[in-house]
Amino acid sequence: MILQKETPLFPKTKKIRHIDPESKREKILDTSLSLFVEKGYHRVSIPNIVEASGTSTGAIYNLFGNKENIALTLHQQLIEKFMHSFQGRLQNCTTTYAKLRAFSEVIYEQTETDPNCVEYMFFMRHCEFIPEVSPICMTEPFRVLREIIRDGMNCGDVRPGDFFTSAVSYTGAILRPVQLHLECMLPKPLMESAEDFYENAWAAIKA
Template identity: 45%
Template sequence: MSQKIKKRNINPTRKMDLVLRTARKLFLEKGFHAVSIPDIVKASGVSVGAIYLHFGNKEKLATAVYQQASKEFLDRLFQKFDERPLQTCCAREILADIAELIFEITEDDPEMMEYLLSIRQGYYPGALSFYNTAVFHRLEKIIDNGIASGELRPGNHSLCAAAYCGVILQAVELRLNGQLEQPLCEMAEQIFENAWASIKAA
């Protein structure tokens, strides 16, 4: 008696997640324009038809890659914000928590952090400038509260937020490119104090 061959069912969600993560890795390594759908097919093992059926084209796939990476980052960051409501904490405490979380993500998932930083330097369909993201707008609110309370020096909240982020993100970039051998979490206090010094009240 012949037996029917059981087809292997692959979870479609897991399959598309594999495509997104593979595409993100290739975009980061080669740049968006240098990566083709066949490259992603070869690296992921997912068929051309499945990729086009789900995403439509490379531009829409790139937008989905950005959205996934941003969501993962924002979910962790806004959880930290929720733990430290703006109304009950000083700006220093919240900003220190944010820096610590960014350092944790850099160490836990350097590829994602490197991808998010790379958006500032290249073209990715659907990607927002960092200064137009929910993260930066929330930082502006924290800065506003800090200025109002006298913790931070008076000034434009966007410039202050950019100054703070500059110190934090430069440390991340140094770690990602190998110029800092020590994990960022071990240097968090020193880096934060440098960032804080750039915006605190005299």
């Protein structure tokens, strides 16, 4: 007698693998950021990003098209993130000093929490690999900073003069310690000396 094989009540179904494109996109961006900062943009290849991120070449090309677009996306996202934090601080500021300090505090806090982002945003020479982007000093956060300084001149808080030059003096006093911190050249942790740096930057331009 031949026994017929019983048909299972619940037939097996193929296990479908769900891939979250957004998670993959963020993984590629995070990995690329680390590699660009560590090795320099020109020393990083798509295969390097594939290996470090655990994604595929196809995924990178489908999501970004090429390495240049990864770099451009990173630049845009980091500027937007910084501007969002800066604008949030400005809502509670009424004086020129407080507004400028808000700018400085966001930079220093991001330096502590995400140094790769700060190094990529402020200190890499983007014009060498994404020439279509504006220099960092011409991006939205710095445009707002210059407006604050110009308004400060108009109300007597900031010394009269060229507001662009004053903005350079202020940001230079803030960003140089950040650069030294990232190079491990500061004798003390950045935040331990932050108050001195804020005051020195303000002293360079105040009336």
